[in-house]
Amino acid sequence: MPATGRIRTIQRRGPDRPDAKDGPDVKAGASRRDVLRFSSLAAMAAAAGCGEPPETAVPYIAEPDGVTPGEARHYASGIMVSGIVQPVLATVREGRPITLAGNPQHPASGGAIDAFAQAAILSLYDPERETAIRREGRIVSPQSFAAFAWNARARMENGACLAFLTPASTSPTLHRQIAALKARYPDVRHYAHEPGLADAARAGPALSGAPSVISLGADPLGPGPFQVAEARTWAAARRTARQDGSATRLLVAEAVPTLTGSRADTRLPVREDRMGALAQAIAGGTPELSEAERGFVEEARALLDRGEVQLIAGSQLPASVRARIEGLGAPPRHAPLDWGAPEPLETLVRDLEAGEIDTLVCVDTNPVYSVPGDIDMAGLLGRAGTVVNASRHREETSLFAEWFVPLAHPFETWSDGQAADGTPVICQPLARARTDLWAVHELLALFSEPAPPGARDIVRATWRDRLEGAFERAWRRVVHDGLVPAQAVATARRPSPEAAREAGTSRDGLEILFRPDPAAWDGCFTRNIWLQETPKPVSLLVWRNAASIAPATAQELQVETGDLIAIEAQGRRIEAPAFVQPGQAPGTVLLTLGYGRRLGGGHDGSRGYDAYRLRSSASPWRLTADRVTGTGERADLVSTQHHHEMDGHHFVRTVAPGEALHDAIDDGPSLHPDWESGDQAWAMAIDLDLCIGCNACMTACQGENNVLTVGEEQVARGREMHWIRIDRYYEGPDENPQIHFQPVPCMHCEQAPCEMGCPVNATVHSDDGLNLQVYNRCIGTRTCQAYCPYKVRRFNFHEWTSREPDDPPARRNPEVTVRSRGVMEKCTYCVQRIQAADIAARMDDRAIGEGEVVTACQAACPTGAIIFGDKNKPRSAVARAKAEGRNYDLLAELGVRPRTSYLARVKPGEPRS
Structure with a gap:
């Protein structure tokens, strides 16, 4: 094996080796000996300080300094999504990363995290990851590919063209490597392809914290790499306005309901091709407008006259429309992001057509699947001399590549990049690679x-001249903290000017809109079962995508939710199940990316339709349909909204600014005996005025509490296992309803009906007021589930733990019992965290401090909508929240006295005077 300086792992035994004794295939699971071997190696890596692993593996004879078996360690790192690094803090036990949280020291997250970043931990344990280099489908040795790379260097010295196709990236190390290659060889080219992020979005977050915002076609609070930063900015502005008693306004014009639109004080459903007319009217022009559009424009201009207003535009809109919109109010808060200087996809297409590329290396990108449908990428790859596909899985592009090179997972290697606010992040490995895999930086080198x-030395070389002071000390500091001080940031460059993509004017026919999917994004998360089973915001669909249409459009087409519709545009055709979406603009069809995989989707990734086939390179985000018709067939769509309905009223309450609820029921009569509270009384309050329905709390709970997935068929039966759900409610007419979100965990009732009904005393009350579930007592009568008015209890109908290879025991949190078939389970307020804090406080002979216990859902929430603590302490955050006039109990009329309460959503206020 060549001594390249990279981290090496001990080769495990397997059935194909003559000395195999006890080693099953990697995909079938590891033996006890393998688990102990790899756990010891990874624990040593963790003990090295700041996550810097040793270059030589030695036996785990003596316990390394700083490692205590059974105690978790935490390491700062990052995961890149669409070129932006999400700063994370990983919990590692005996070398096994088990959960991710936001890095509390990083200004871009403040400890919050989105669903995409949290679920990335699951992909580390994916058993379908490739581990072998292949040439024309046959497994070859690493030395064979090294020899190919050596020959490619020789050809480059003679003028041959070597091209790299990568995702868009803010990695300074990647930029430095590409620049060095270009300087050394006469014809090295770099192209970037990022199908899920519009070119204009690469400027960074848009919200500036202004008290009032006017949004045309933008969704800053929606899923994506900037969601956490944007949500924190929006929530901070809303809290400030509530504290000083001022009114905030959020005006949103959009074609499809979004998370931003759900928070709007005034929302206008309008086709996207009308955004230019709205911008012109707001700027003082006189285009022809409908009555609803005129009302929106008048309110927008009134806000502009009062000042302190920011206008933002959707990054998918034409450049001329964006420039007109953003020039009217406060400028967007764009981060200093450096994307390097890659050429766009259009240039790659031209160069392939001209036959100019001798060797094309596709690094961690899948162009055969994700390019617009009017580009025959499979045919174009045949015009390159040699195609190399480097990825963690064999995907569609692998079928047309001579070489396939498996890549290490980002949590198995070193890298760097910029967070949403422009702050650089050093991404350190959290675990050793399962086999000898190359990192992206090693492949380029x-x-x-x-x-x-090795990747570590390559990344260190990038920062050797950028960090101030003694390098080794500065390096250990930035790796430990997970961010680079602001003074070390190099001068940033703006994205290169985008190609002209002015969408055509409105014509007769339905408007087709393309967006990344909230669960699959651009297809990179199709394999992630956590995300696939998490209900998508607004629609609450799981496991597949649908074509969203307005109720009026559905009536015209004579289709209902689940009916297949055929969509034709520019000579191409797809079939997709319709989903009738209240609040969508008539005359629009929303298609989401990331499904309909032909290879490499995993877990039936072929479900749904492939929207890329209909996409156009000239107008990738919008086009006009030639024809949309019903096919007469149906597809099964699963939406979870009605699975756990509660029989009652006043679920989401609203109040006027500065007012309190006058009809809230508190401590009413109860049929159950009173419970005497101890010194501590753990409780939760959820601020519905800040909740944006982003699903971060659901994914955090799933990772922390070993909540398993059950598959689409079981979810269709109402058997999903999530311990916290987010209910969505519509208020008002279907044409333009107000959308409300309400997270619903276990309420931990003081007079809990479930405790009265359990025949074996498996559900009990603790001294500090928690409603606990004793799993080894439960016999599965489901009585407690029937008695629960909030429908928050889940029953294990099957042995999910043995049917889910993508969530192996190595990833699960050892502090939480893994439930078995026939057992009830539900939210416990993260009792394991409460007990850990209690043990630490007892050892120090003190009481648990305020903020010392943070539940998983609370830590993940980007807006701080979830508040947890001891309500017996009058100065605690949760006690202050429950003392607010907006506080109310869900189904308070039942008299069960829940420990979880809600803060009412504030109605739209008057514009600031």
């Missing part, structure tokens, strides 16, 4: 040096 260094 292979084309410039015969014996390239």
Whole structure:
């Protein structure tokens, strides 16, 4: 094995080796000996300080300093989504990363995290990840590919063209490597392809914290790499306005309901091709407008006259429309993001058509699947001399590549990049690779040096001249903290000007809109079962995508939810199940990316339709349909909204600014005996005025509490296992309803009906007021589930733990019992965290401090809508929240006295005078 300086792992035994004794295949699971071997190696890596693993593995004879078996350690790192690094803090036990949280020291997150970043931990344990280099489908040795790279270098020295196709990236190390290759060889080219992020979105977050915002076609609070930063900015502005008694306004014009639109004080459903007319009217022009559009424009101009207003535009809109909109109010708060200087996809297409590329290396991107449908990428790859596909899985592009090179997971190697606010992040490995895999930076280095260094040394070389002071001390500091001080940030460059993509004017026919899917994004998360089973915001669909249409459009087409419709545009055709979406603009069809996989989707990734086939390179985000008709067939769509309905009223309450609820029921009569509270009384309050329905709390709970997935068929039966759900409610007419979100965990009732009904005393009350579930007592009568008015209890109908290979025991949190078939389960307020804090406080002979216990859902929430603590302490945050006039209990009329309460949503206020 060549000594490249990279971290090596001990080769495990397997059935194909002559010395195999006890090693099953990797995909079938590891033996006890393998688990102990790899756990010891990874624990040593964790003990090295700041996550810097040793270059030589030694036996785990003596316990390394700083490692205590059974105690978790935490390491700062990052995961890149669409080129932006999400700063994370990983919980690692004996070398096993088990959960991710936001890095509390990083200004971009403040400890919050989105669903995409949290679920990334699951992909580390994916058993379907490739581990072998292949040439024309046959497994070959790493030395064979190294020899190919050596020959490619020789050809480059003679003028041959070497091209790299990568996702859009803010990695300074990647930029430095590409620049060095270009300087050394006469014809090295770099192209970037990012199908899920519009070119204009690469400028960074848009919200500036202004008290009032006017949004045309934008969704800053929606899923994506900037969601956490944007949500924190929006929530901070809303809290400030509530504290000083001022009114805030959020005006949103959009074609499809979004998370931003759900928070709007005034929302206008309008086709996207009308955004230009709205912008012109707001700027003082006189285009022809409908009555609803005129009302929206008048309110927008009134806000502009009062000042302190920011206008933002959707990044998918034409550049001329965006420029007109954003020039009217406060400028967007764009971050200093450096994307390097790659060429766009259009240039790659031209160069392939001209036959100019000798070797094309597709690094962690899948163009055969994700390019617009009017580009025959499979045919174009045949015009390159040699195609290399480097990825963690064999995907559609692999079928047309001579070489396939498996890549290490981002949590198995070193890298860097910029967070949403422009702050650089050093991404350190959290675990050793399961086999000898190349990192992205090592793969690029292979084309410039015969014996390239490891990824750690490559990344260190990038920052050696950028960090102030003694390098080793500064390096350990930035790796430990997970961010680079602001003074070390290099001068940033704006994205290169985008290609002209002015969408055509309105014509007769339905308007087709393309968006990344809230669960699959651009297809990179199709394999992630956590995300696939988490209900998508607004629609609450799971496991597949649908074509969203307005109720009026559905009536015209004579289709209902689940009916297949055929969509034709520019000579291409797809079939998709319709989903009738209240609040969508008539005459629009929303298609989401990431499904309909032909290879490499995993877990039936072929479900749904492939929207890329209908996408146009000239107008990738919007086009006009030639024809949309019903096919007469149906597809099964699963939406979870009606699975756990509660029989009652006043679920989401609203109040006027500065007012209190006058009819809230508190401590009413109860049929159950009173419970005497101890010194501590754990409780939760959820501020519905700040909740944006982003699903971060659901994914955090799933990772922390070993909540397993059950598959689409079981979800269709109402058997999903999530311990916290987010209910969605519509208020008002279907044409333009107000959308409300309400997270619903276990209420931990003081007079809990479930405790009265359990025949074996499996559900009990603790001294500090928690409603606990004793799993080894439960016999599965489901009585407690029937008695629960909030429908928050889940029953294990099957042995999910043995049917889910993508969530292996190595990833699960050892502090939480893994439930078995026939057992009830539900939210416990993260009792394991409460007990850990209690043990630490007892050892120090003190009481648990305020904020010392943070539940998983609370930590993840980007807006701080979830508040948890001891309500017996009058100065605690949860006690202050429950003392607010907006506080109310869900189904308070039942008299069960829940420990979880809600803060009412504030109605739209008057514009600031």
